[in-house]
Amino acid sequence: xxxxxxxxxxxxxxxxxxxxxxxxxxxxxxxxxxxxxxxxxxxxxxxxxxxxxxxxxxxxxxxxxxxxxxxxxxxxxxxxxxxxxxxxxxxxxxxxxxxxxxxxxxxxxxxxxxxxxxxxxxxxxxxxxxxxxxxxxxxxxxxxxxxxxxxxxxxxxxxxxxxxxxxxxxxxxxxxxxxxxxxxxxxxxxxxxxxxxxxxxxxxxxxxxxxxxxxxxxxxxxxxxxxxxxxxxxxxxxxxxxxxxxxxxxxxxxxxxxxxxxxxxxxxxxxxxxxxxxxxxxxxxxxxxxxxxxxxxxxxxxxxxxxxxxxxxxxxxxxxxxxxxxxxxxxxxxxxxxxxxxxxxxxxxxxxxxxxxxxxxxxxxxxxxxxxxxxxxxxxxxxxxxxxxxxxxxxxxxxxxxxxxxxxxxxxxx
Numbered sequence: 001x002x003x004x005x006x007x008x009x010x011x012x013x014x015x016x017x018x019x020x021x022x023x024x025x026x027x028x029x030x031x032x033x034x035x036x037x038x039x040x041x042x043x044x045x046x047x048x049x050x051x052x053x054x055x056x057x058x059x060x061x062x063x064x065x066x067x068x069x070x071x072x073x074x075x076x077x078x079x080x081x082x083x084x085x086x087x088x089x090x091x092x093x094x095x096x097x098x099x100x101x102x103x104x105x106x107x108x109x110x111x112x113x114x115x116x117x118x119x120x121x122x123x124x125x126x127x128x129x130x131x132x133x134x135x136x137x138x139x140x141x142x143x144x145x146x147x148x149x150x151x152x153x154x155x156x157x158x159x160x161x162x163x164x165x166x167x168x169x170x171x172x173x174x175x176x177x178x179x180x181x182x183x184x185x186x187x188x189x190x191x192x193x194x195x196x197x198x199x200x201x202x203x204x205x206x207x208x209x210x211x212x213x214x215x216x217x218x219x220x221x222x223x224x225x226x227x228x229x230x231x232x233x234x235x236x237x238x239x240x241x242x243x244x245x246x247x248x249x250x251x252x253x254x255x256x257x258x259x260x261x262x263x264x265x266x267x268x269x270x271x272x273x274x275x276x277x278x279x280x281x282x283x284x285x286x287x288x289x290x291x292x293x294x295x296x297x298x299x300x301x302x303x304x305x306x307x308x309x310x311x312x313x314x315x316x317x318x319x320x321x322x323x324x325x326x327x328x329x330x331x332x333x334x335x336x337x338x339x340x341x342x343x344x345x346x347x348x349x350x351x352x353x354x355x356x357x358x359x360x361x362x363x364x365x366x367x368x369x370x371x372x373x374x375x376x377x378x379x380x381x382x383x384x385x386x387x388x389x390x391x392x393x394x395x396x397x398x399x400x401x402x403x404x405x406x407x408x409x410x411x412x413x414x
Contacts, residue, residue, distance in 0.1 A: 030174030031301045037181035039359075040292055044188050047363030049285030053136045054200065054365070058289045059128050059274060060143035061217065063117070066270070070263050071113040072106055083255075084166045084325075085315040098244035099225035110155040118148045134282040145205070146214025152216075153225040160228035163237060166312050172231035173308070180224040187216025208221060256362040258403035265410045281368050291376040294355065295384055298344040303388045306336045311395055318399035326396065333392045341388055343389035345381050354379025 046054050084102075084354065087095035117124065121144040129135055148208050161173040199207040232239065277284030310333045317325035356374020361367040390409065397405045 004403065005057030012172045021302040029179070030171065030306050034174065034177040034181065035297045035300050037178055037185065038292070039297060041181050041184045041188070042290060043359055043362070044185065044377070046286065046290065046360055047364040048188060048192065049198075051286045051366065052136070053139070053200070053284040054282065054290075055278070055282055056140040056214070057143050059135065059278070059285050060125070060140050060147050060271075062129070062147050062274070062289065062354070063124055064150035064154060064221075065143055066267055067117050068110075068151045069262060070160070070267060071151070072110060072155040072158060074359075076128075081105075084162065085312065088166065089316070089320075097240055097242060099163060100238055100240055101244055103239050104241045104243060106155065106159050107152075113155075114149060114151040115312060117151055118145065121145050128271060128274045129278045133275075133278040134280070134283060135278045136200060137202075139198075139200060142203050142205055142210060143214055146211070147218055150218050150221040153221045157225045157228055160225070160232055162233070164228065164231055165308060166315075167235060167237075168312060169235060170309060172228055174305075176227040177225045179227050180220040182222050183220035184217055187212060190216065192336075197240070212289040253399060255398070255403045258407060259384060262403075262410050265407070266413075283372075287369060287376060290360065290379060291373055292375075293379060294359070294377050295348070298341065298348075299384055299388060302340045303337050303391065306333050306396060311399070314395065315343065315399045318396075318401075326399070327337065329397050330392065333395075334389065335376050337388050337392060338385070341384055345384050348381035348384075349378055352376075352381060 019073075083097055084099065087098035087133065093100060121140050125137060125141045125144050129137055129140065157176065163175075164170070164173050191209055194212050196210050198209040198210055204210070246353060273288060274285055277288040310329055314326060314329040314333075317329060353371065353374035356372075356377055357367065357370050359370075360373055361370035390413070392411070394406050397403065
């Protein structure tokens with residue numbers, strides 16, 4: 001008599017629709033605090049530095065985000081959870097060895113990418129600012145040298161978030177950015193009390209205010225990754241290095257290549273926008289970037305929260321080839337996102353100028369630049385709806401391991 005075979009992996013209990021909604025609201029609270037503290041950080045930075053100097057900082061601070069997204073971050077967010085769901089289901093160890101190999105590979109790639117980006121900082125800054133910028137290029141380059149080490153910590157944060165989300169652990173990933181923002185706000189406070197002025201002409205790498213702002217901002221990202229690492233340890237997830245690439249990692253590499261191409265195409269629009277803004281005025285990049293941050297405040301609270309909670313369940317349903325369940329997950333995510341976003345978009349369209357003045361017309365930023373920012377908010381608010389819909393639908397393609405279809409979508413959008 002033969003004993004019945006046990007399944008290779010241990011199935012994880014799925015969240016019900018009610019649980020998804022409940023956890024979405026729980027995450028929304030954490031995300032609200034994160035976005036509000038992040039916004040306080042941006043408003044303080046704008047008031048302290050003014051629009052022109054804020055442009056130099058914001059362009060430099062975009063670089064680590066762009067590189068991390070291009071090299072690893074977006075790939076893991078959209079693809080790692082579906083692949084991990086299959087490893088957890090199929091492997092006798094519940095996907096432990098798969099996670100260890102993937103984290104080892106990711107860390108290696110991030111170290112190389114961080115080193116190369118620091119070396120290429122002047123070239124990256126010239127790419128972002130264009131050939132005839134009004135923005136202070138030497139200051140932007142100095143900030144870039146201090147901020148580009150964030151690449152490895154942003155990348156590792158994405159890896160850790162994906163691992164935790166797959167285990168239905170959403171609290172630490174939602175609260176970790178709050179720690180980042182608190183460190184950044186404390187950095188701005190320290191910047192104010194450090195004697196002297198920010199060196200602008202000429203720019204001095206040893207300038208105390210430059211070092212405080214650059215190093216302090218990077219330490220905030222380090223703290224964010226540390227919070228997630230503590231949560232990983234609490235879940236008893238092994239991260240011991242394990243070399244080797246199994247078949248799933250090779251298949252993951254094909255999906256990653258498609259995602260990198262997707263991110264590269266989308267980032268081209270960002271680079272061109274920064275070049276246009278930098279050529280138009282010294283304050284241009286700050287106004288452009290802060291407008292986007294205002295728009296991302298409601299989306300980050302609503303859209304990202306829904307995606308993060310629904311994605312693990314959608315991934316496992318896709319892995320099981322349960323198409324009715326996948327369609328139900330897509331429908332749920334779309335309804336939750338649209339019902340909450342449409343009133344917000346209407347409000348921002350009508351009240352954009354007032355929002356810009358209320359949030360940014362302080363200190364060195366000035367009422368004129370705040371007015372420009374407000375008008376940009378009003379004109380751009382409607383883009384949140386198609387942006388949210390596209391991101392929801394993209395997750396379905398990635399969960400079903402169809403990564404090339406989004407390339408067609410982003411080409412059409414760009």
